[in-house]
Amino acid sequence: MPGIFIFSEDNALAGQLLTPALELKKSLNQPITALALSEADAKALAALGADKVIFLQSASKWVDGFAEAIFSQVSKATASVLLVGGTLRGKTVAAYVAAKLNAGMTTDAKTLKVDNGKVLATRVLYAGLALCEEEVALPAVVTIRARTFLAPPAAATAGTVETVAVEGDSRVTVGAITPTGETGVDISAAGKLVAVGRGFRKKEDLKLAEDLAAVLKAELACTRGVAEDEHWLPVARYVGISGQTVKPDLYLAVGLSGQVQHMVGCRESKVIVAVNTDERAPIFEASDYGIVGDLYEVLPLLTAALRK
Ligand SMILES: Cc1cc2nc3c(=O)[nH]c(=O)nc-3n(C[C@H](O)[C@H](O)[C@H](O)COP(=O)(O)OP(=O)(O)OC[C@H]3O[C@@H](n4cnc5c(N)ncnc54)[C@H](O)[C@@H]3O)c2cc1C
Structure with a gap:
């Protein structure tokens, strides 16, 4: 069954993606599936209104290496829309999935709606001097930057969580993660x-x-x-x-x-x-x-x- 998918390795941003996803759900009448990289993240997204969360369980910590697993879930479900958190890694994943799906993609959307089988997204151009509206035929991949939307309040009923073991891409392994400067600044x-x-x-x-x-x-x-x-x-x-x-x-x-x-x-x-x-x-x-x-x-x- 087609659906609306969301993914971000940054779970705060994934929560924010649920707000436009819930709006799209009203017009598409399709369930929302979130993809998460940890069980705790999966539970949090289920509590915020995702109908289903798939926890992609892997020993890998390399976010880009989940692109194939994300493509596999999205294509298996014949998703209409995939919303991806517009981080550097998120954009890499989004581009990979869009290319494999042969789907249209738009980045850094500020607003989003579905009309007549197309996603209509506004995005900022020329460093904020202009707004442009883009039409992307379904299935569409859309990236959204952090804090474009606020996360929705907790849902009345939590969604379900399913764990799927996946093989991360083995070409890169993360040996250690070392902060480059001061930590904790957001x-x-x-x-x-x-x-x-x-x-x-x-x-x-x-x-x-x-x-x-x-x-x-x-x-x-x-x-x-x-x-x-x-x-x-x-x-x-x-x-x-x-x-x-x-x-x-x-x-x-x-x-x-x-x-x-x-x-x-x-x-x-x-x-x-x-x-x-x-x-x-x-x-x-x-x-x-x-x-x-x-x-x-x-x-x-x-x-x-x-x-x-
Ligand atoms: C492709 C591209 C991407 C860029 N991306 C970014 C970006 O993401 N973020 C970013 O910030 N910039 C970015 N820039 C640079 C941007 O164009 C500006 O050059 C930069 O923001 C200016 O920095 P500033 O305001 O610190 O310095 P300045 O433009 O030099 O301004 C200094 C200001 O301080 C005032 N001033 C001087 N002395 C005093 C004083 N004693 N008391 C009070 N005021 C004083 C001056 O009147 C002046 O207005 C980008 C540029 C390009 C080309």
Whole structure:
């Protein structure tokens, strides 16, 4: 029986995929099957409204190596739609499965519906300057980035979990997983962010932003230049088209110009506040509140005021 399938190796993202999947279920009237890489993940997805979760049990930890097993499940069920979490590895898996299914694929969908036997997806183009609508005939493979949707609340009735032993692709084995930098930073999950740009003159000056972040209970984020050119902060903290997408309640942008490649990653923040010396900086166009001023004067004042 045809169905709607979802997969992400990131189980928080897999939960978020259930929201568009539940919408598609209403129009396609087909069950939702989630594919999970651990039993705990499988149970969590079943509780969130997947009708069935298949736990792909394997000794392998190489996500890309599950592509064949995912293709096998999806093709066996003649799935109409496969939604895949748009991580780097997820996109590799999605492309593999789409090619093997000879199915159309669209990436980074922001909205999704099915009409007349086709998936209609909107996606952002030109770093956020345009939205385009794509039509993909069924069966379709669609990737969706983290935090495009919120996960649904727990379902009234949990779905079933089935364990299927699969052979991971044996060409690559994972010997060890070693974090590249600081661990535990997930700016995409932060409720408040203080984002820093090249308006800071040297790394030590980021202390001003750290102090402000501490009183706000916020995480630090940054522009690509701060992470990749200056190496002042880890790459995991930069926001933008080639970095993280964030949707915090507060995005406090300090000494960053607000170029489109950066803004595409944070424009959906609830409230954006900017501090910049240049009143014509593009960041002010996207901001709810702006302070035209020197961060070296403004930040200590803000931190002191918030401490009171
Ligand atoms: C293909 C491509 C992909 C890219 N992807 C990304 C991405 O994912 N993320 C990203 O961030 N960038 C990305 N970029 C780079 C992007 O185009 C910008 O160059 C970058 O975002 C600018 O970083 P910035 O705002 O830190 O620096 P700048 O543009 O140099 O801005 C510094 C700002 O600080 C202000 N300032 C200076 N001194 C002070 C002071 N004392 N007090 C207050 N304000 C001050 C200045 O007025 C200025 O507005 C990409 C570029 C390309 C070409």
